[in-house]
Amino acid sequence: MSSEAAIEYEVAQGRAKAFYPRFERKDELQHQTHYCPGCGHGIVHKMLARAIDELGIQDRTILVGPVGCSVFTYYYFEVGNVQAAHGRAPAVATAMKRSRPQSVVVAYQGDGDLSAIGSAEILHTANRGENITVIFVNNAIYSMTGGQAAPTTLLGQKSTTTPDGRSAATEGYPLHMSELLATLEAPVYIERVALGDNKQIAQAGKAIRRAVQNQVRGLGFSLIEVLSPCPTIWKMSAVDAQRWVREVMEKTFPLGVLRDRTKDAAPKALPPAAPALEEIPRILGVAEQDLPAGNAHAMEPGRDVDLEVRIAGFGGQGVLLLGEVLAEAGLDAGLEVSWLPSYGPEMRSGTSNCHVRLSSRPIDSPLVAAPGILVAMNEPSLRKFDHSVRAGGWVIYNGEAFPEDCVRQDLHVLAAPFTQLADELGDARASNMIMLGALLEIAGALPGASVDAALRRLVKNSRWVELDLRALERGRALLKHSFPEVIG
């Protein structure tokens, strides 16, 4: 390109409608940009502004600016402007486009911004095939911060952080982001262009326009990488910088189309219309009319309940479900309830446990430190928690007999091979419900209708409901048989 064209790098005022006629967001020198003479950013701006003009989308355009020399894109473009954090423009653009699908969202990024700190965001945005346009200005260096190495810095190229030139041995090789992104399925159009001469500039303009147009047509992700001169940091004249783009940079970053599915890509469907506001509670399953009325009326009048239960066992034994059915039944019966699962360190060995409280009064703490009833589905759980059961409390233990060394004299113990009993009923996994049956008999507080309703709410499979109901009955019978005196 001639030096005459280089002068054109300046964004001349009033050229494109998508530019502000005067750059009033700038503090001073409002008739010119902040870019150095010969800088590629200015010319890329101009090509983008022209594309916006030609496509007639100025009102619809949202420009997401990066951190880098082009941080002030909002000085120039008379479109909706959002300034993003370093490297994150694709994430910002993703969300803007998703929420405003009628808008045209362009993310503008430098090579440090896109290929270093923002490498994850660009990769995943491209991989999701977001219907946005990315303009990627590659000048092989961190310009704004004074010339440190970028992932795109050429081998041997000097920078303030590669004073002897980039070495593959220590800094690796120039990162080919466009090639990398072109290995993904989703992107529609990826092309590398350059600003090395007039012909290249003309091609760059076309590519940028097409990348924006793809979005307008709803086709999906398009990215244009522009090899762009930075005479200031490269310490070259504008003309030499341009030549360097053409003769040196291009060798590492060959120009051309890396992906083009513009012809085959089908426009993306717009999201379905949002439901009416009145529909929302129903959609969330919180609409009053859809909630069960409960069986509070079935509670023994005047019955004061304060049940503190700890349930423990191996994961997969139905510990949490047992607790949930109990809590759900309590709620159905009009009681205050809480259910708190233990998780974290205690879960490591594959054991799980939960705290359940049912009370006639508001529950202060949902943690059950001293349970009135402990359901221990295996021996480790028994050994872990039996000491915590309050004096006079109950232990329901899944085992033939209580281990000799852990019998507390002040507890009531129902020990039975619940797994085996469940197996006899049809499925060993129903042991939790047999234990719950026994527990309900001991607690004696909950109306059967509430337990039934809770079970049906939580267990969706009808075969399981039937089995669980039989299991509950089995548990009740077992308790009655073992402790006939308990039945009031």
Next chain:
Amino acid sequence: MRKQLMKGNEAVVKSAILAGCRAFYGYPITPASEITEAAALYLPKAGGVFVQAESEVAAINMLYGAASAGVRAMTASSGPGISLMQEGISYMAGAELPCVIADIMRGGPGLGNIASEQGDYHQVVKGGGHGNYRTLVLAPHSVQEMADLTALAFELANRYRNPVFVLADGFVGQMMEPVEFPQEAVEAPTPHWAVTGTAETRANLITSIFMGADELEAHVRDLEKKYKLAGQREARAEEWFTEDAEIVLVGYGIVARILKAVCAEARDGGLKVGVLRPITLYPFPAAHFQKRAKRARIFIVVEMSNGQLYDDVRLALNGARPVEFLSRMGGNVPSHEEVLRFVRERAAQLGQKWRVHAAPVESAAQAGQKEKMAHV
């Protein structure tokens, strides 16, 4: 009003959508993942957007985008994820963008563990990102409050154009309690400052850049004014038997629940104990503390972190009363007994006597049960 049994984490999402949230960007992490999962299930049905981001860094920047587009947006995470979000949160505060972030705290530092802790207090309440900003912080202690305070968080985020945190420990996120929701969804009009890709919003700009020193200082002063106003209007606390309390227990989240139980027992033992529970951690409800300092002789801070809330209580009291401190960490929860023991020791030092009951007070149900069992 009919109630439903629900996990705190799930209640957050339902409440958020009712409060007008239409965008959720998140990255899974225990014990906050149920929020992200429920968002994936419900947001698209409600006409909103859900994206599982590639990282918390991306998630918070997606929030930045959604908020810029004038959409009510939220995310949820825990310790390590919140650490990663801090730059983005600072940007949002700087650009005056509303959003709601639920932090369901787990153990730290580092990978720590996934058990319930409160160690994110400093990074959330003090604004763990860079620069001169604050975030508003709401601290639920029940599932109902997970719902109610999430709705409030959206209201405050929009009113103050600032990120608002819902800060809960793992237990409050994981536990199930009965909860009820408003039956009307909030209509969330697009704010006038948003950038939506329309002719009307073309002149709008979202940025946190203020190039001149005076310009940036003026901006930060404006933010300060906003925080001060929030301090005057939004500070909240729950007072539980504090009217005549000589010993005031202080805690938030699950700890406050334990403190309420301890309070009941201590009062049974004749000790004048109350619980002061900050509901907003920023703005900190300092006035409540100053008021209670008139009568209380001692404050006892209980937390599942290393003295983070403790700092704020001491600041609020400014030396007016001694502040004692009890903490458990790593997933350990201060037990009822250990807190009670601590309280009794301090009470004894204050010369207060524990009234030993001739017969321990127990509920009718327990008594009844015992009677039944007497035969066994």
